[in-house]
Amino acid sequence: MTTDNTGNSTRLYRRRNVLKSGAAGAATLALAGCIGGGDGGDGSGGGGNGGMADSVTVPGIYDESGATSDVGRPTAIGSRDTITYINENDLFDVSIDHPNNDYAYEVPQAQQYYQQYTSESSPPLIIGWGTADTEALAGTVADDEVVYVSASYSANLVTEEFPYNFFGNLDYTSQARAHLRWIADNDPEATVGFIFSNTAFGRSPVEGGKQYAEELGLDVAPDINLPLTANSATTQLRQARDQEIDYLIHQNTSAPMRVLLEDRQDIYPDLTVCGLTYTVDERVVQQSPDIFEGVRYVNAFRTFQGALDSGGRGAEIIEANFEREGRSMDDPEIAQLNYVRGVIHALLALKGMQNAAEAGNDVTSGPNVRQGMFGIEDDDMFGLAEPFSYEAGDRRPTMNGRLFEVTDGSLSFDTSVELPRRDSWIGL
Template identity: 30%
Template structure:
């Protein structure tokens, strides 16, 4: 009797296993199933950006270090808004085929320790494959870590130090370095000055950003016969600069080059006007843009010359039309943005081009190494006039040496020169 009961129990158990197997819906190939719908087809190649092994869209997370509330937040905020807007535009327009791209951005308030903390969160928690950074100090502090982690790093810093691939193998410059900008200004002064050899002063803040181009500018000026007669250190958030300007006036320079952001630049121009100083002021790229005019007014800004590394929103370039179309969808117009927004948009656009190139080069994971290779394949990337075309290679991560100058006329920036290099 007991044997018969055991036999019946085994038979019932076997039947239950067969029923469960039939309901499982599995397949011999082990394909992934989802509750949202059928699994995507496997890719037959890398051109559509899909993973050949899974057929699913690959995901790239880009970290964004923003200065919204720190010492350079005056220009950092519109720059970050431009980066964020580009990724939103990318999503709206279909993005990169076969690739989902996300931007994870955080405000680090221009504090290097906070930048290091957030970077580690990007790497360990968000699993980013690339980073859009901001300041010179934090970018230079992170470059060894970035290299170890193999994460391509764009920065709003254009420090000459980042050109050194031995020390910064994963850093890329998307515009002319501060040093190249300064050299271009010195060359322009030399070529256009009338009379005896020109003299210049250098006005900068005591940060890695402020100091970055100073020695290179001095060396190049000496090389081409332009004398640097004075240097003055002015805080990046200075609201008064009369004492420094009075000291500068004693040396009577023909020209002064400013390495600041909008706020301190405006202080310098305002106090120079108050003191009746007639030196011609030039600014590097963060010392240029609409914010200077907005702060000091058109009368004081009139005749001020600066680096226009990127397009003004009202300039007639093909790339501006793309931004205008995006803004229209947001219920905004070009009047709602400024040049630093365009600069941020353009930086993100170059990063996206590198990710797209990487997606075409490999069917595997779009990690930092793959994106670096994608960026290094970009040659003469046309930005639609938003900035000078950029070229990267395995031997050169400085996208361009070219920049241009603009001048304030009747309360508006106008192009003074085409894109050019001091080597021209």
């Protein structure tokens, strides 16, 4: 069970009649008239089909068997389930085709699937996954003008160099900054350290996070590496103990997090571990409540139970998905926050295309859908997340971090941290 019941989650999706103007505005508006708009003010219907497109292809590239599949599989299921819901409940007048494959966290395989999808159907948008593969494809998707909604929250992806990348969370570095802000406010004499896998994903928040820690006046210890495939963390914990680290900020997935916490009990039980978005979920907390006790966590969207408690359209979607597929709400392998993450990815795709359709533009065009993404403004994803807004010059969806603490086997909401929206943090 989780406790995540703060904020107003009942606000329905508010679509704008006029999209923000941006660098691509003139080009996209030139395609007006392809698909007309209906009212759809609560997000329950898309624009009217002007006859030009009966379906749109939105492929998926997921990790369901590789190094990050512990969190990748429930995310993939959440996206697939929600695209089925969108099609079956007429949230969009154009049917969404969703071919998808498991790339097993292998960059060349992701690139191969991308080439396959783009050569077969010229999709306007793709739902992707990890940092290494998303960054490897970022230049290509920009050249091909394909919107790429991924589960990588690398700050590098929202720079001007990669204008077609979008994600739905606080970026990795700012997740670390949220933890650091809390530490500085509550334990200003503390020493902090960063532990992470030596991958593009693992390294992504470290440099910017350390800079902010120093700005806050916190002592920063040398970095510690913990591989995604680690089966022991004794050496790393001895390093943390010897460096007298009070708070260890961990960028990894839930499997190495469990390894770290299991060894912490014997080597350095006084250490507080602060996990970023993929390190903690309801499944691992329920399986190992004792070792997760006291762990801190950050995210910008709700836990699974928090999503259900929100009472909004997002809760309705999740409940309908589980009923339709015969899934158990008591199975934390799927009924967890990573499933909510997948739902949000599908909703981002939907809302970008809805906005394009409402502007009278062809939703099979990547530039049109990109412009539609900028129509997402102060949108809480049907009650599932902190409000997201995208602008042409700033594609960071939010600067608000939701901090949680594991207490008595529950992932409990603690407080929110609102970070400054500094231009100097774009890409760092």
